[in-house]
Amino acid sequence: MNTIYEKPRSLSDVNFHYCPGCGHGVVHRLICEVIDELNINDKTIAVVPVGCAVMSYDYFECDAVESAHGRAPAVATGIKRCMPDKVVFSYQGDGDLAAIGTAETIHAAARGEAITVIFVNNTIYGMTGGQMAPTSLPGQVTQTTPCGRDPYTQGYPLKMCEILSQVQGVSYIERCAIDTVPHINAAKKAIKKAFLNQIENGGYSFIELLCSCPTNWKMTPKQAKERIGSEMCEYYPLGVFVDKIGE
Amino acid sequence: MKELMKGNEAIAAGAIHAGVKCFFGYPITPQTELAAYMAKHLPKSGGVFLQAESEVSAINMVYGASSAGFRAMTSSSSPGVSLKQEGISFLAAADLPCVIVNVMRGGPGLGGIQPSQADYFQAVKGGGHGDYRLIVLAPGNVAEMAEMTVKAFDLADKWRIPVMILTDGVLGQMMETVDMDSLPERKYYDKEWAVTGRSGRAHKNIVKTLHLDAEELEKIVLEREEKYRRIECEEADAEEYRADDADIIVTAYGITSRIAKAAVDRARESGVRVGVVRPKTLYPFPSEFYNKGYKKILCVEMSTGQMVEDVKLAVKCGVPVEFYGRTGGMIPGEDEIYERIMMMAKEDAK
Numbered sequence: 378m379n380t381i382y383e384k385p386r387s388l389s390d391v392n393f394h395y396c397p398g399c400g401h402g403v404v405h406r407l408i409c410e411v412i413d414e415l416n417i418n419d420k421t422i423a424v425v426p427v428g429c430a431v432m433s434y435d436y437f438e439c440d441a442v443e444s445a446h447g448r449a450p451a452v453a454t455g456i457k458r459c460m461p462d463k464v465v466f467s468y469q470g471d472g473d474l475a476a477i478g479t480a481e482t483i484h485a486a487a488r489g490e491a492i493t494v495i496f497v498n499n500t501i502y503g504m505t506g507g508q509m510a511p512t513s514l515p516g517q518v519t520q521t522t523p524c525g526r527d528p529y530t531q532g533y534p535l536k537m538c539e540i541l542s543q544v545q546g547v548s549y550i551e552r553c554a555i556d557t558v559p560h561i562n563a564a565k566k567a568i569k570k571a572f573l574n575q576i577e578n579g580g581y582s583f584i585e586l587l588c589s590c591p592t593n594w595k596m597t598p599k600q601a602k603e604r605i606g607s608e609m610c611e612y613y614p615l616g617v618f619v620d621k622i623g624e
Numbered sequence: 625m626k627e628l629m630k631g632n633e634a635i636a637a638g639a640i641h642a643g644v645k646c647f648f649g650y651p652i653t654p655q656t657e658l659a660a661y662m663a664k665h666l667p668k669s670g671g672v673f674l675q676a677e678s679e680v681s682a683i684n685m686v687y688g689a690s691s692a693g694f695r696a697m698t699s700s701s702s703p704g705v706s707l708k709q710e711g712i713s714f715l716a717a718a719d720l721p722c723v724i725v726n727v728m729r730g731g732p733g734l735g736g737i738q739p740s741q742a743d744y745f746q747a748v749k750g751g752g753h754g755d756y757r758l759i760v761l762a763p764g765n766v767a768e769m770a771e772m773t774v775k776a777f778d779l780a781d782k783w784r785i786p787v788m789i790l791t792d793g794v795l796g797q798m799m800e801t802v803d804m805d806s807l808p809e810r811k812y813y814d815k816e817w818a819v820t821g822r823s824g825r826a827h828k829n830i831v832k833t834l835h836l837d838a839e840e841l842e843k844i845v846l847e848r849e850e851k852y853r854r855i856e857c858e859e860a861d862a863e864e865y866r867a868d869d870a871d872i873i874v875t876a877y878g879i880t881s882r883i884a885k886a887a888v889d890r891a892r893e894s895g896v897r898v899g900v901v902r903p904k905t906l907y908p909f910p911s912e913f914y915n916k917g918y919k920k921i922l923c924v925e926m927s928t929g930q931m932v933e934d935v936k937l938a939v940k941c942g943v944p945v946e947f948y949g950r951t952g953g954m955i956p957g958e959d960e961i962y963e964r965i966m967m968m969a970k971e972d973a974k
């Protein structure tokens with residue numbers, strides 16, 4: 378008998394609290410597959426956010442630190458600077474990374490911290506029940522933008538890959554999506570490259586993943602996946618923004 | 625070796641002696657020399673100095689380094705320490721050891737850059753959200769700033785608690801000699817809880833503060849309270865100065881205690897039986913030092929009256945407690961305190 382599907386060893390064998398169709402579970406799995414393939418579980422430390430993924434310390438089968446809202450890159454910096462030979466990644470939502478934690482995000486990048494940042498962009502505040510995020514699209518209806526986000530009064534969405542591309546300290550930035558199998562495969566490749574960049578070159582990597590939040594988007598999982606491929610990919614183009622690995 | 629150094633530098637030197645692995649800071653007067661000393665000397669001892677983008681970030685870097693089991697530290701002055709409060713609450717909630725220095729300046733708001741003791745409530749009563757305490761140490765001279773910093777790291781590790789060194793712009797800036805050879809040896813504590821990567825460990829270590837189950841959270845908070853009660857029993861400390869036969873006690877901490885001592889010396893010359901109680905720990909508050917049959921207590925602070933509340937609690941209102949304070953960066957003069965003592969003595973004689 379051939380095993381064609383099993384849980385990565387680095388993913389805990391517990392029930393996840395995520396909603397059906399949520400992107401977090403997929404991204405967790407990709408990270409854990411990479412950790413397994415690189416055989417780094419023993420030296421990896423996850424720095425988890427405040428957001429829907431706050432309890433991911435129970436899902437990653439490695440050492441983990443839960444940080445205050447938005448502070449994961451600072452916490453990761455503290456850990457990595459003490460233990461340069463360990464592998465440290467932060468896992469953050471859009472509110473965490475691009476609103477309350479913007480300063481920590483940009484300055485960890487500017488210092489070129491040897492960490493891997495995994496950015497789950499679902500264009501909404503999931504955990505608190507669907508408020509506007511810094512990445513909510515123009516016109517997007519949320520609890521706090523009941524008439525749709527009006528950039529004139531509520532600001533424009535932040536494109537974090539594009540912003541961080543201006544920061545000299547970064548070595549690898551890519552935006553991926555998790556709506557289709559080819560996109561998921563590409564996302565895994567990017568995550569692996571980001572971890573390897575940390576291990577082999579001590580480089581800072583930033584991987585943005587366009588993800589779904591069917592519950593707060595008030596869509597079915599299928600509709601949510603379609604929204605990633607249409608609206609989100611249009612506003613947030615996929616691709617490599619910076620690749621200085623090997624330079 | 626004896627060295628002439630500023631109080632701020634003495635704290636930094638003490639921290640390096642205590643084996644601090646990293647210092648994360650953000651510039652602010654009047655604590656700047658501390659970070660400058662660290663920038664120059666910490667890398668030489670294999671440590672990490674990093675200037676963060678804000679105090680918020682600095683305290684969260686401390687949180688990371690401490691999670692990994694390393695001795696970590698940050699320093700700031702009043703407005704910056706306000707910014708650190710969220711992080712301090714998280715450190716307390718995660719039972720993480722670390723040392724935080726507040727070289728107080730006049731507030732509120734941007735206030736001024738002259739010395740102050742107006743952050744006492746913030747340091748001693750909480751500061752951030754939730755039920756928690758810090759151990760708060762108050763050095764009284766430059767040598768003690770170095771010595772207490774070594775102690776601060778030991779206490780932090782021993783109790784798994786953030787420790788604050790609460791000092792002021794005068795002590796931070798003034799120069800005195802410090803005998804670095806007479807500093808106590810640092811202690812070592814096991815940190816089997818640290819997040820270091822599993823490295824063969826059968827279970828994973830998690831540093832966290834979230835407990836969604838209210839019953840569970842209450843249990844954890846109450847266990848921590850239990851720890852605070854033990855700290856109150858074991859760690860409270862104060863210095864007594866000419867207090868043996870005193871009727872009147874002047875109580876003050878930090879630089880104010882030194883001015884109080886000078887005023888007390890003068891009042892003694894005038895025949896008043898007066899002494900000083902100087903708390904060295906502000907939390908736990910050394911309450912028993914006030915219950916030795918004194919008739920009156922004068923609390924002197926560079927604030928509008930903060931520690932005085934703890935003094936009143938200490939004597940359970942059984943002894944009259946008066947207050948004298950200057951604030952906003954003003955320092956109480958020896959004369960002002962002397963006059964207060966003489967007034968209290970005269971009232972007694974009536």
Ligand SMILES: Cc1ncc(C[n+]2csc(CCOP(=O)(O)OP(=O)(O)O)c2C)c(N)n1
Pocket residue numbers: 427428429430446469470471472473474497499501502503504505510
């Ligand atoms: C200092 C602070 N402010 C606000 C909150 C409340 N809060 C919790 S999660 C969250 C937003 C999370 O959204 P995001 O980062 O996009 O992650 P998601 O839940 O969508 O995965 C907020 C505002 C908090 N916990 N702490």
